[in-house]
Amino acid sequence: MSAETDLIKLYSGRILALAADMPRTTRLETPDATAKKRAPLCGSTVTVDVNLRDGVISDYGQDVKACALGQAAAAVVGANVVGLTVAQVQEGRDALFAMLKEDGPVPTAPFEALEVLQPAKDYKNRHASIMLAFDATLDALHHQHASV
Incomplete structure (x- = not known):
């Protein structure tokens, strides 16, 4: 199987559907904390805003400029992070x-829907983009936690 065919399979319909229907794409007007992460290899970026109440994420917004894999991961994170x-x-x-x-x-x-990204295991150059939503979210949360 060619590398091109493998790459086409990697961008499955499920991944593209997640990327196309990303939740929480509006930045928060008054976030408790904001963080931006960039994947150096591909240039993908994710910026997140969080509000935290009593140790739980109460609101979340994200601006995602990434490949479909990074967008799919951000879609799963955005759909599930409030309340955690x-x-x-x-x-x-x-x-x-x-x-x-x-x-x-x-x-x-x-976060079980991240299962759709299993085929990306073999594409190490895509891993940083896939991790951006989590990494930016945690940066924002740790920043907010430190300022409390």
Whole structure:
């Protein structure tokens, strides 16, 4: 199978559907914290705004400029992050990282839809883009946590 055919398979209909229907794409007017992350290899960026109340994410907004893989990951994060604690977001990020880098299992609920990104394991140059939404979210949460 050619590399081009493999790449076409990687961008499955499920990934493209997630990317096309990304939730929470409006930035927050008064976020508690904001963070921007960039994948150096491809230039993808994700900027997130978070509000945190009593240790739980109460609102979330994101601006995603990434490939379909990064957009799909951001769609899953954006759809599930409100109502979670910092620890739960960290668990999701660690599970996605392990799935991509260490052939780990698919992340558990609420991030089980990241399973669609399993084929990206073989495309290490795409991993940074896929991780951006989690990494920016955690940066914002840690910044907000530190300023409380």
